[in-house]
Amino acid sequence: MRIEFTEDVLDLLRMNVASAAITTSLRQGLFWDLVDNEWDTSDVAKAYSIPVERSRAYLMLLLEMGLLEEDGGVFKPSQRAATCILNAYGRDSWGVLAVEAEKYYPTMTDLNSRISQRVSVLNAQPGIKGYVEELQDSKEYAKKFTIMLAEMHAPMARELGHHLKLDGVQTILDVGGGSGIMSWGIIEQHSQVTSTVIDLPNVCEVGREYATSMGWTSIAYHPLDIFNDDLPREQDLILMSDIGGFSRDLFAKFRDSLKEGGRIVHCSNFDGFGYWLSHGAERPGLLRRMGDLIFAMMDLDHETPSVDDVVTALEQAALAPVVSTVLPSGLVVIEAFKQAG
Ligand SMILES: C[S@@+](CC[C@H](N)C(=O)[O-])C[C@H]1O[C@@H](n2cnc3c(N)ncnc32)[C@H](O)[C@@H]1O
Helix, strand or coil, rough: CCCCCCCHHHHHHHHHHHHHHHHHHHHHHHHHHHHHEEECCHHHHCCCCHHHHHHHHHHHHHCCCCCCCCCCCCEEEEEHHHHHHHHCCCCHHHHHHHHHHCCHHHHCCCCCCCCCCCCCHHCCCCCCCCCCHHHHHHHHHHHHHHHHHHHHHHHHHHHHHHHHHCCCCCCEEEECCCHHHHHHHHHHHHHCCCEEEEEEHHHHHHHHHEEEEEHHCCCEEEEECCCCCCCCCEEEEEECCCCCCCCCHHHHHHCCEEEEEEEEEEECCCCCHHHHHHHHCCCCCCHHHHHHHHHHHHCCCCCCCCCCHHHHHHHHHHCCCCCCCCCCCCCCCEEEECCCC
């Protein structure tokens, strides 16, 4: 989304409205309901208890955004909505993504005055819970969140499986592994491998159920806190995919759990930055920049890690050589080895 005209700037001044409309439509499941039903403005109003006078303005905004088409008063998802939304992830997953996005709206409330105050916006908005806290508190949330990530990560998992050269690797410890989707991507290409996911108790329960439903028999799930608990030793490979926190000390702890000659595989798209890197761009993109501002409003000390930060922390933990590769999807894969001897 780049500005070309003054009208684009004027549009942007109201873009919170477009954001609220699309998150609402995703939470309602509007696009899926419009596939199944021949609904006009008043049917939509009735289905979601919207005053009919408001329903048309709501639908026309989504139409203007290219997400809906109208034919004889009946609304249907556009081809673009089919490609970018319906065929990308499921209804529940989009619902979770919308709720997650909405959660951070209050961090931008009254930004004009709060941006200069050296306090966290959480002082005024204490209700905002991070996703890890929510995963700990609610199995229902853990289920929706974990399955959403499994859907999102499936193409990257396959890509990772094709990319890694795993001669001699038998065991993986998938730290914060969630559904186990990234392990699955590896095991599909390297059938000699078995994996153990370690994660929060709710997530392990959900992951186990998910693995059973998918027929994955080579992945086990054990509740452990990667930061505070002792970890199993003698691992061939420790997989760390899309885990926010890392440090020299955490990598040193992982190093102790590796066999000699074993490796850590760190994977992340760095909040969308990897996608732009894989397309030759040097800037990290809007998603990452918006995330940076949200986190800077919540925590003055927050620093969004770069690829170099991860590489440096691995080197400081005496893991070498460190090799990083950007895959076409934007997944940045960083491998770091525990030298024998
Ligand atoms: C963004 S998800 C990534 C899941 C998975 N690795 C993937 O790529 O699909 C981060 C995962 O880390 C887990 N996690 C967060 N803190 C943890 C901790 N202290 N110990 C174990 N797992 C943790 C979360 O429960 C969540 O499943």
